[in-house]
Amino acid sequence: MTGSSNQHYQHYLRRFPHSSTAVGSDENQSLTDVTFAVGAIQGHSIGPSIRPSWTNHSQRHSPDRSTSATSIGESTGTTDEFLEDPTARVRSYAPQSLAEQTPVSPPVVLASWDGVITEVTEETFSARVTQLATEGPEEFAEFPLSDISPGDASLVRPGGLFYWTVGYETTKRGRIRRISEIRLRRLPPKSEEDRNRAKAWALEALQLFEDSGS
Amino acid sequence: MTSPPAPDIHGASIVLLGSFNPAIFHPAWFHKQGLVSDEEHDAAAIQVMLPDFARFNIDWLEITVTLDRFEVASGEPENFNLLRDIVIGTFRILQHTPIKAIGVNRNEHFKLPEDRWHEIGDALVPKDVWSTVLDAPGLRALTVEGVRTDNYAGYIRANVEPSVRVHPGIYIGVNDHFQLDEDSKDSGVLDSSQAVSVLESEWDGILERAPRIIDTVLKVKAT
Amino acid sequence: MKLTPPDPDEVEVSLFGPGFGECVLVHLGNQEWLIVDSCKDQRSTRQPALTYLAEMGLEASAAVRVVLVSHWHDDHVRGISEVVAECITAEFWVSSALRSEELLLMSGLYGSDRASKHNPFQEFYWVMERLRIRAMGRQRLPLINLATESRVLWHRPATRSAPEAEIIAFSPSSVSDYVARQAIANLLPEAEESPHSVQAPQPNDAAVVLSVRLGDITLLLGSDLEVTPDPATGWTAIVGKASSLTKDQRATLFKVPHHGSQNAHHDAVWTEMLVESPWAVLTPFRRGKTPLPRDSDARRIRQMTNRGYITAATKAPTQPRRPRAVDLAVRQAVRKIYDPEGQSGHIRVRGSSFEVDPDKWKVELRPPARSL
Numbered sequence: 182m183t184g185s186s187n188q189h190y191q192h193y194l195r196r197f198p199h200s201s202t203a204v205g206s207d208e209n210q211s212l213t214d215v216t217f218a219v220g221a222i223q224g225h226s227i228g229p230s231i232r233p234s235w236t237n238h239s240q241r242h243s244p245d246r247s248t249s250a251t252s253i254g255e256s257t258g259t260t261d262e263f264l265e266d267p268t269a270r271v272r273s274y275a276p277q278s279l280a281e282q283t284p285v286s287p288p289v290v291l292a293s294w295d296g297v298i299t300e301v302t303e304e305t306f307s308a309r310v311t312q313l314a315t316e317g318p319e320e321f322a323e324f325p326l327s328d329i330s331p332g333d334a335s336l337v338r339p340g341g342l343f344y345w346t347v348g349y350e351t352t353k354r355g356r357i358r359r360i361s362e363i364r365l366r367r368l369p370p371k372s373e374e375d376r377n378r379a380k381a382w383a384l385e386a387l388q389l390f391e392d393s394g395s
Numbered sequence: 396m397t398s399p400p401a402p403d404i405h406g407a408s409i410v411l412l413g414s415f416n417p418a419i420f421h422p423a424w425f426h427k428q429g430l431v432s433d434e435e436h437d438a439a440a441i442q443v444m445l446p447d448f449a450r451f452n453i454d455w456l457e458i459t460v461t462l463d464r465f466e467v468a469s470g471e472p473e474n475f476n477l478l479r480d481i482v483i484g485t486f487r488i489l490q491h492t493p494i495k496a497i498g499v500n501r502n503e504h505f506k507l508p509e510d511r512w513h514e515i516g517d518a519l520v521p522k523d524v525w526s527t528v529l530d531a532p533g534l535r536a537l538t539v540e541g542v543r544t545d546n547y548a549g550y551i552r553a554n555v556e557p558s559v560r561v562h563p564g565i566y567i568g569v570n571d572h573f574q575l576d577e578d579s580k581d582s583g584v585l586d587s588s589q590a591v592s593v594l595e596s597e598w599d600g601i602l603e604r605a606p607r608i609i610d611t612v613l614k615v616k617a618t
Numbered sequence: 619m620k621l622t623p624p625d626p627d628e629v630e631v632s633l634f635g636p637g638f639g640e641c642v643l644v645h646l647g648n649q650e651w652l653i654v655d656s657c658k659d660q661r662s663t664r665q666p667a668l669t670y671l672a673e674m675g676l677e678a679s680a681a682v683r684v685v686l687v688s689h690w691h692d693d694h695v696r697g698i699s700e701v702v703a704e705c706i707t708a709e710f711w712v713s714s715a716l717r718s719e720e721l722l723l724m725s726g727l728y729g730s731d732r733a734s735k736h737n738p739f740q741e742f743y744w745v746m747e748r749l750r751i752r753a754m755g756r757q758r759l760p761l762i763n764l765a766t767e768s769r770v771l772w773h774r775p776a777t778r779s780a781p782e783a784e785i786i787a788f789s790p791s792s793v794s795d796y797v798a799r800q801a802i803a804n805l806l807p808e809a810e811e812s813p814h815s816v817q818a819p820q821p822n823d824a825a826v827v828l829s830v831r832l833g834d835i836t837l838l839l840g841s842d843l844e845v846t847p848d849p850a851t852g853w854t855a856i857v858g859k860a861s862s863l864t865k866d867q868r869a870t871l872f873k874v875p876h877h878g879s880q881n882a883h884h885d886a887v888w889t890e891m892l893v894e895s896p897w898a899v900l901t902p903f904r905r906g907k908t909p910l911p912r913d914s915d916a917r918r919i920r921q922m923t924n925r926g927y928i929t930a931a932t933k934a935p936t937q938p939r940r941p942r943a944v945d946l947a948v949r950q951a952v953r954k955i956y957d958p959e960g961q962s963g964h965i966r967v968r969g970s971s972f973e974v975d976p977d978k979w980k981v982e983l984r985p986p987a988r989s990l
């Protein structure tokens with residue numbers, strides 16, 4: 182293992198106790214933040230020194246009480262500085278222009294469905310859909326084929342399974358836009374072992390029937 | 396019902412604990428098994444590839460594997476259901492992998508008006524108890540654990556902290572943890588079927604739970 | 619509708635059906651019941667026959683003596699695994715055509731898959747699983763009985779409080795059985811390709827038609843059986859043997875087959891097997907390009923009897939309500955979306971088991987059930 186890979190690996194191992202299926206147990210960073218991960222590889226300490234705390238209202242702007250203040254680039258990492266200039270921490274993690282760094286909020290998912298395609302025509306496909314996360318009814322729906330991504334086109338056929346998600350997103354210019362996304366599902370075919378198990382199950386189930394004698 | 400609150404940062408992941416071989420996991424493997432599309436595979440990027448540690452992205456998906464941990468994650472909430480399929484697909488193929496626990500995680504950061512940020516902190520951890528023994532007490536991190544009410548061992552944990560990503564802001568993480576090796580102690584058989592079964596049959600509950608917990612925290616009022 | 623059980627010598631036929639699916643519940647006297655097929659109420663997600671029995675204070679586990687799956691069509695088997703699970707003392711019968719190695723193989727391979735909510739093999743698989751577990755350690759097998767032409771499914775001699783009762787299958791004929799099994803076997807390649815889109819074959823050769831006799835009255839439960847070109851199959855095969863029925867043996871109530879469709883209608887059934895102006899009950903079928911019964915079907919049935927009832931309307935039900943934001947997003951995304959099933963209506967017909975005259979029976983309806 183190279184030096185930097187080892188450092189990355191050791192950092193990963195320290196963060197995740199072996200019995201936990203949680204992420205980010207010691208700091209509230211999403212693992213999916215690539216910016217953060219890059220920062221970690223480069224050895225920036227993400228310690229409590231720059232974590233603001235909910236303080237008593239009367240002491241909202243008290244100085245940082247951590248014992249492990251660490252220099253992280255442009256800022257000294259004190260709470261005061263963080264509170265007065267929230268962008269300071271952003272700059273210190275990933276020095277980019279503020280415009281680039283301004284996050285576009287992730288889409289908000291309002292609802293999603295589990296669907297199966299029943300029919301495909303030249304312009305549309307029909308499907309049975311059942312909403313996830315609720316005990317909703319099975320519904321029939323018709324979608325435009327133009328909603329299918331090119332990468333999924335080969336999977337559009339009767340029996341094809343898909344997820345349908347609706348929600349909204351905020352664009353970089355702050356506009357709200359509704360979204361509807363269809364993603365065809367990719368689940369592996371049955372293996373030889375599955376087939377053998379099914380055959381054994383079927384033989385056992387056959388014994389439950391009376392002999393019809395015909 | 397009002398629309399769910401929009402997080403400023405979102406992350407979701409599925410984590411499995413068991414015995415894995417990081418060496419076999421590679422974007423090409425997922426592509427060859429038909430679990431990702433050509434386009435997704437073309438957008439893959441490897442960060443680390445070692446016999447006992449692998450980390451790579453396949454477009455929207457981040458995969459990390461060590462000898463005892465397998466994790467898929469995404470920062471795109473619209474792909475949460477597809478995380479489920481990646482795990483189901485992978486461990487239907489690798490059906491003999493012993494998996495002793497599975498956790499589904501949702502981690503979100505919400506920027507809040509400063510008053511509201513303080514109000515939530517005060518509501519979750521009233522300061523009057525702590526003020527008698529600490530000067531200017533403030534909430535650093537709160538973990539609350541609930542028992543499972545389904546047929547599985549495990550727990551549901553909610554973590555609440557001031558966000559270090561958005562300020563003033565709150566971080567809320569929910570860990571929906573299923574412990575799978577309790578039953579297998581009697582039967583002696585531990586493979587991937589239990590983990591796959593959790594994702595297949597408990598998905599509605601998993602999808603519904605975390606947003607409800609997050610919404611409850613965001614709406615809490617100080618007494 | 620009063621939720622009190624029928625008297626021990628009273629016959630009752632309850633038909634449940636949303637826009638897709640049907641379930642028949644028959645009181646055989648003496649608080650013994652028959653369930654034929656199964657459906658689910660989409661709004662409550664419950665199995666309506668089991669719900670109704672519970673509402674009357676009856677334990678399905680003790681009261682249901684026979685459960686029959688008349689054929690394997692999606693609209694006749696929804697929730698059947700729940701029925702089998704609950705009716706633990708009932709004899710379980712299926713159409714003989716369902717003793718199919720191919721169907722069992724497909725069910726074994728795909729039936730336990732819960733990654734999708736749309737799995738045509740799921741119900742059959744879970745029925746087999748429940749029975750397989752029930753069979754473990756038990757001496758008595760078989761657990762699945764096969765209904766075929768002229769077979770007596772169940773018989774109870776007269777008791778002090780209840781008259782004699784008997785259930786006889788009029789189908790499938792041996793030819794129908796063979797044809798149906800071939801059709802099911804031919805599904806195997808399709809299932810390999812797309813298991814989630816497999817549908818049971820049409821026309822339905824294997825459906826079990828039942829004659830239920832209780833005391834002096836007879837009921838004819840038509841399932842989904844159709845009139846087929848081969849006279850050795852379908853209704854023609856049954857009617858051919860029915861000409862010997864006496865007036866006393868004619869049915870006072872008819873569960874009209876296949877949602878009243880023209881291709882399930884045989885004049886001789888009405889003229890040879892039913893009393894004049896019998897009770898005629900049916901369920902609608904809202905899926906597919908043409909909802910059933912068509913207006914012409916309803917007119918035809920009304921010409922046969924003025925006692926026609928249907929469990930729900932043929933037009934689409936009131937649509938489920940969604941949160942406004944979701945509804946707006948959905949409407950922008952799809953060309954159309956609708957729930958074809960909705961709530962299950964309930965037709966209940968009761969009468970004395972010694973009273974053949976349909977005039978002496980009574981009907982009660984739970985919406986959306988209505989007169990035809």
